[in-house]
Amino acid sequence: MSDTSELQSNITLPDTYVHQMRELLGEKEADEFLTSFHAPRAYGLRLNPLKLSSSADQPAIQHLQQQFTLRPIPWCETGYYYDEATRPGKHPYHAAGIYYIQEPSAMSAAQALDPQPGETILDLAAAPGGKTTQIAGRMQGEGLLITNEIHPARARILSENVERCGIRNAVVTCASPDVLTARFPLFFDRIMLDAPCSGEGMFRKDPDAIGEWSPDHVQMCADRQADILEHAAMMLKPGGRLVYSTCTFNRSENEDAMAAFIAAHPEFRLEISERLWPHQCEGEGHFVAVLTKDASMGYTTFVPIDQARSRDNRNAPQRSKGKTKPGNSSSLAVDMELFNAFAEEALPGFKLGPGEPVRFGDALYWLPHDKEGRFNASLIEGLKVVRPGLQLGELKTKRIEPAHALALAVRAEEAARIASFEADSPETAAYLRGEALTDMSGNLSGWTIVATDNFPLGWAKASGGQLKNHLPKGLRRLT
Secondary structure, three states: OOOOOEEOOOEEOOHHHHHHHHHHHOHHHHHHHHHHHHOOOOOEEEEOOOOOOOHHHHHHHHHHHHHHOOEEOOOOOOEEEOOHHHOHHHOHHHHOOOEEEOOHHHHHHHHHHOOOOOOEEEEOOOOOOHHHHHHHHHHOOOOEEEEEOOOHHHHHHHHHHHHHOOOOOEEEEOOOHHHHHHHOOOOEEEEEEEOOOOOHHHOOOOOHHHHHOOHHHHHHHHHHHHHHHHHHHHHEEEEEEEEEEEOOOOOOOOHHHHHHHHHHOOOEEEEEEEEEOOOOOOOOOEEEEEEEEOOOOOOOOOOOHHHHHHHHHHHOOOOOOOOOOOOOOHHHHHHHHHHHHHHHHHOOOOOOOOEEEEEEOOEEEEEEOOOOOOOOHHHHOOOOEEEOOEEEEEEEOOEEEEOHHHHHHOOHHHOOOEEEEOOOOHHHHHHHOOOOEEOOOOOOOEEEEEEEOOEEEEEEEEEOOEEEEOOOHHHOOOO
């Protein structure tokens, strides 16, 4: 094979990249690796344990297996390969958050993190949300998940995926690692760092990534990763677990990065360092390292929290209607009275976990607390927060209008009224287009969950034999 490899007729790899891979793998295995670019891509999805958690959900799982020709992914118990032609992103179950579409190799990182219910966990570079949603599924709604993305547009996408998957105990932030470190020293039981990288594992599915690659870009990424790792180390509790992962293949961003980090941090131990290679498995490839922090050691010097708040207020101003308010004000007590009255009538089986209410403009959220009681509204004052927990509703004059996020976070049995339609029914398609539906029972009145096969899709307001559609306009389908 020549030093410049032309693959799939539209992919040309740089000579320096090919040389890198030959040095890394040797001639024979490098040929196998480069030949893998000719092979069809593997496509994967993960089932969402927050939605599929009982024996009553088995028919839905069987439907998915048949509909998308699912095959198990060996390294993820909730992961499956699917047939690309089946297009699961178009299925109503996707809108209901029943599964998350994710590159198969990428599922290995959160699996290695091994999150547990009740823990306090940080996903430090989280967009678009694959690892966050996988972590949340393992946490089962217990504990605190802070999921962060420094780029605002990507943070909004992350927030949307958190909402769609019905995650109740996540706070979505948009902050730099140093800002988070100042607020959360020695705070997290586990940290997921899927580091921004040179993206060599993206070449097959995104040929544009090839044009961005160069040895200088690799070194820039390695330097940035080292800086982010420093902050992750400071935020991890003694005895905690840090998982570092990339979707790139060079040693500089992987094994060499781990060796340098361990050399500088004797309090950490490298437990696992492994790769998934595209020529050895069905997937684009991934590097995963598991680090544990000595329970008897830790950092002790940090930026004081009041200084961090002052800097945040200067560098990351909130929108005029975007300031959170602590949960102990009298106005928030009134807001919660409105929500509790609504929930008693429309969601009698729904219970909020440990937390407190916060206002974000006219939106009312339930901010989750950590198990140790250290996290509360004061810790997010001045911090750029995209989603301060579960949105409960929009506050109107003497009433509350339930949030779409709330509908996706409840189960059908928690609702007083539900209008459920089969996934392939015209009613389901009409609801996802934003159309009003007919109340076939003729006896519904008030806020009603619209569902597909008993999986909530959103709200409707039932009155006079009709279900007025309240699916957000941005989520409505054109066809």
